[in-house]
Structures are given as C-alpha cells and as structure tokens.
Amino acid sequence: MSAAPRSPRSLRGQVALITGAGRGIGRLLAVGLAAEGMAVGLIGRDRRRLDDTARVCARHGAGTAVSVADVRSVKEVREAAQAVFAALGPVDLLVNNAGLADRGETPFWETDPEHWWEVFETNVRGTVNACQAIMPEMIRRRSGRIVNVNSALAVKGDLRYSAYSGSKASLLALTSVLGTSLTERGVHLFDISPGMVRTDMTLGMAVCAGREDWTDPAPFVAAVVRVARGELDPLAGRFLHTGRDDLDQLLAGAERLRAADARTLRMRAHGQSDWIV
Template sequence: MRDFTDKVALVTGASTGIGEAIAQQLLARGAKVVITARNQQRLAAAAQRLDPTAEMLFPLMMDARDPQSVQRAVEQTQAHFGPLHLLVNNAGITGPRGVPLDQYPVEDWHGVIATDLSGTFYGMKYGLPAIVAAGGGAVVNLSAVNGVVGIAGIAPYTAAKHGIIGLTRAAALEFANSGVRINAVGPGYVDTPSMKALSAQVREKMAAAHPMGRMATCEEVAKTVVFLLSADSSFTTGAFYSIDGGYSAQ
C-alpha cells in the first residue's frame, strides 16, 4: 500500500478501539494525524500510546454532536499541520441495547442520532471544503453491519448507520468531480477494549454471529479504512465495504 507522507488526516472518536487503530495505521505510513475525542483523559492516554514525541500526532478535544466544535477541529487541524487531505468520521455511540423501539427513551434517540449521523454530516460539511482546498483527498465514514441489516433492540443505532451509507453515497456523487473520494465501511462485532470488558458468554455469542466464527480485530478494520483512504483505491467512491466476517451475507 502506498504511504501517506506529507498527508494530513483527521480521525474522530480516536481515543480507543477502531479510531485509535486507524490513527496508528496512518502514522505508520507517514501521515500527520489529528485525533479527537470528548474525554480528555482518554485522549491524552491515546496520544501518549500513539506518538509520545507529539511530532506527528495532535490530540484535540471535539464533540461530534456540536457543529461548531467540529468546525473548530477542522480549522485547528489546518492551523497545526497544514492542509487537510484525509478524514475519517469514526465518532459514534451505540446507545441503550436490547430496548424495544416503543420503550426507547427519546433523549437517547437524539443522543445516538446526533453523535453518529449528525456528527458524520458535520464532519463532511466542514471537512470536505478543506480537502478540496488542499487539492483533493479521501473520506471514510464508519457505518456498521447494522447499516445493511436490521438488529432488534438498537433501532436508533441501526437507523443512524443506515443513514450514514446514504449520506456517504450522496456526498460521493456531489464531490466526484472535486478530487475527493468518499466511502463507508461496515464492521460487524469488533474486539475493542469495551468488548473485552464483557462476559465470556456474551463475547462467544457475538463471535458466533459471524460465519467466520470470531469478531474482527481493530487492526483489520483499520487496514480496510486506510486502503480506502489511499491512492490504491483511486477509482472507488460512493462504495460500502462490509468488514463483517460474512454476517450480512447470511
């Protein structure tokens, strides 16, 4: 895979899990990376793990639910490292699990949609003009296997992830002649730190949901994202890549 020397990337929700793994892959290939999160302590810890020298990485507090916060993050990225070339909209929350739609708290619905779907919209609204001004680049939005199937008990999360795919495809068409490629990925269950905190029984059930019989690693998801950001996928835009071990093929 080609490297990202002289490229600047912004990865949201990158204080742990998939976001951190994406930042790590980009750094390993020479990119300068800005990572964002809402939790300052976790953000600082991730920055220390990823780049203790702070030469190639800049941690930035950002709230994906707040358009002004997202706009500031794009502006601060440019001020710190220069023109923005790559954007990964990874920030997201699942919300309450196992709750029927008619019993789902309205405030939690708004929280999931604001973080996952609106946060992705804000990222592209403010990030895309910056990437165009830099001469072009790529965007990857994190959907999920829930973006193409229905999963009971997490209706808002499922709706948001479906919406991200539609948003990705519409944006890809709008910017196809502007030098920016925009794609989405859909992981199944991923063996993130939060997953590792679950009971062995729950983890086994999640792993068994995939025909491959296991969960994805954060690195596996990150490598697909980095491929879509790279020039190796130069004729790919408006696409959705499943990273789900066969889950959505069932």
C-alpha cells in the same frame, strides 16, 4: 518478463483527522496511520485518552494534534478542525469514527427518547459536522478522502438497535447523494464496516453477549491505509465490509459494481413503469 510490483504510495507528509480517537477503533486507526507516516489529528471528548493515543502515535515519529470536542456541536467540531489545520496542515483523510450504540437494547417504542436521539445525533450529526468542517477545503484542493465507519446493521437492521441501525443507514443514504458529485470534485467518500471488533462499545451490546468470534481489526486498519493511499478510489461510494470482503476482488470488479449500482442504498423500483425507475 513480468513487471515489478508497484511500491505502496508513501503517506508521509499527509494528515489524517480521526473522530472518537481516544479508544477502540479510533485509537487503532490513529496508531495504524501514524505507523504509515501520517500526521494525525485526534478528536474526542476525553482529553486523557486522546493524550494517551497521541503519545503512542508519537512513538512512530508522527506529528499529532489533540482537540477535545463533542462531535454533535458544530462550533466545537469547527474549532477542533481549525486547530488541527493550524498544527498539522490541510486534512487529506477524514475518518468519522465517533459513535454510540443503543443502550438497553429495547424495542423502538420502549426506548428512552433522549438516549435514542443521543445515539442518532452522535452518529449522523457528528459525521455531518466533521464533513462540513473539512470537506470544503478538500474540494478547494480537489483532493481528499473521507471514511465513515459504518456497520452491517445499516442494511440488516436490529430492533434492539433502532437508533444505531437507522443512523448508519442514514450515512449510506448520504453517501448515495454525495458520492458521485464529490468524486467529480476530487474527493472520495467511503462507508466501511469493520465487523464486530471487540471494543468498549461492542462489549456493552446485547447482541455480542458471550461472543468469542470477534473480528480482527487489522483488515479494517489496512483498508483505511489503502484508502489513504488512493488504492481503493474505484470503490468510493460503495459499502465495504472488511470483516468479509476481499477488497482486491471487489477492485477487479469495480466497473461491474458501478454498472449494477451495487453496494449502495437505493429504493428498488416496482416494475419498469414505476416512477422511481
């Protein structure tokens, strides 16, 4: 007689903090997590959009906390994190979703430097600021999960999106540095790409002009829910693409992934005598 399947772990009583929660993927995630019983802290730059997201989340009975902040500001992010902590309690899941893509789709040497850095700093500095605001408490409790919303452009680069591609690759590099140490401290870090989901940002990207085969965001939301439940912990530190990956298949091969150091950003050695081996 086969064993009965396990019931999914309840997320009630847990707290999620989502950056860039006013629209697009951030809004979808906030509503999806609220529907699963999580309280949600919402950070973004547009108060009206954040309040609207909060109202939808509240329909699921979720506790909400809204903080207006530019993720590039250490001070604003820390104040926002403190406000969420005061309203909802310690954060169990941090989702670094706030991000920008290159405007104009020009080669690197023709880009506007100010805009290039705005994209890079939003995607990298914003993620670092949020992690440094939340991670110490997770480590103290030896419990927490962090999702960086990443992209296939981190590994497949596009000359038209040098800031976006470079910034997302930087997040993979950061995960390769922090992943194991965080896991040893009870915190699991993930880089997950949702694919080309139809949002305001992707609609403005030249690479998406005329696109009709948009990626369904539902698998991404479902994956983040599974992260929150702890179901994907064996895949922490690995790059996941919910638009293409079979997560159950990857879970079944998690030991092989670790043994091969697969789905991580690394420099490949030039033979056995290379110093980086």
